Amino acid sequence: MRIVLLGAPGSGKGTQAQKLISEYGIPQISTGDLLRAAVSSGSELGQKAKAAMDAGQLVSDEIVLGMIEERLQEDDAQKGFILDGFPRNLSQAASLDELLAKTEQPLQGALLIDVDYDVLMKRLTGRLSCKNCGAVFNRYTSPPKVENTCDKCGNELYHRADDNEETIGKRLKTYEDETSPLIGYFQDKGLLLSVQGVGDIDEITNAVKAELQKIA
Numbered sequence: 001m002r003i004v005l006l007g008a009p010g011s012g013k014g015t016q017a018q019k020l021i022s023e024y025g026i027p028q029i030s031t032g033d034l035l036r037a038a039v040s041s042g043s044e045l046g047q048k049a050k051a052a053m054d055a056g057q058l059v060s061d062e063i064v065l066g067m068i069e070e071r072l073q074e075d076d077a078q079k080g081f082i083l084d085g086f087p088r089n090l091s092q093a094a095s096l097d098e099l100l101a102k103t104e105q106p107l108q109g110a111l112l113i114d115v116d117y118d119v120l121m122k123r124l125t126g127r128l129s130c131k132n133c134g135a136v137f138n139r140y141t142s143p144p145k146v147e148n149t150c151d152k153c154g155n156e157l158y159h160r161a162d163d164n165e166e167t168i169g170k171r172l173k174t175y176e177d178e179t180s181p182l183i184g185y186f187q188d189k190g191l192l193l194s195v196q197g198v199g200d201i202d203e204i205t206n207a208v209k210a211e212l213q214k215i216a
């Protein structure tokens with residue numbers, strides 16, 4: 001299965017991707033995670049990306065495309081992948097088409113997780129993430145069993161630097177201006193799938209799986 005998860009910041013792309021990787025045995029490839037790892041490592045690429053991420057803007061296409069091209073060549077991505085947070089604008093979508101055309105493994109679907117903007121601010125200000133295994137929790141809606149400790153691997157949880165009200169507002173604006181046109185783009189290609197992303201997380205996973213059955 002080769003799919004893209006689409007949706008505003010906080011819509012639940014990472015949460016649902018984590019549920020799908022074990023179900024389908026394919027990796028979640030999150031450009032946000034790859035960029036945060038580059039920032040933490042202090043690499044030149046990370047230093048270039050950091051300013052845009054702190055400002056709630058998109059990192060340059062050149063940086064992101066280089067990272068994605070390399071990641072898609074790894075062994076675990078040969079049997080399929082869940083792209084989370086990529087593509088993020090029309091130019092990245094066209095580049096993805098070109099990349100996949102070379103491998104004769106075209107994209108099969110783009111699944112939109114649809115959530116009203118007023119829900120997103122509270123979700124993101126309450127998010128807690130595990131640096132070790134990528135599990136996602138929420139102070140308000142799905143707290144870990146032990147405070148600040150990952151239920152899955154026992155490591156410490158952290159609050160993302162860009163999950164503050166000012167940067168969230170900018171990320172939502174960037175989504176509206178640059179990423180939301182992808183909904184029409186994938187619809188025109190006959191690839192768009194969609195679920196409502198509000199309510200019980202496991203019920204949303206079931207709705208996601210039902211949509212994905214259409215392309216399995």
Ligand code: AP5
Nearest residue numbers: 009010011012013014015031032053059085123127137138
């Ligand atoms: P990225 O890491 O991709 O962040 P994002 O798109 O803003 O998405 P999030 O990770 O914030 O949200 P999510 O949809 O995964 O939600 P989650 O499941 O965690 O990007 C960060 C930055 O990197 C960008 O701003 C940009 O600078 C750069 N970047 C990344 N990709 C790029 C690209 N391709 N090009 C250029 N720049 C790029 O859920 C959120 C919270 O809600 C959690 O606490 C969760 O527990 C909770 N939650 C989830 N579902 C529910 C539910 N149903 N009910 C209640 N709570 C829920």
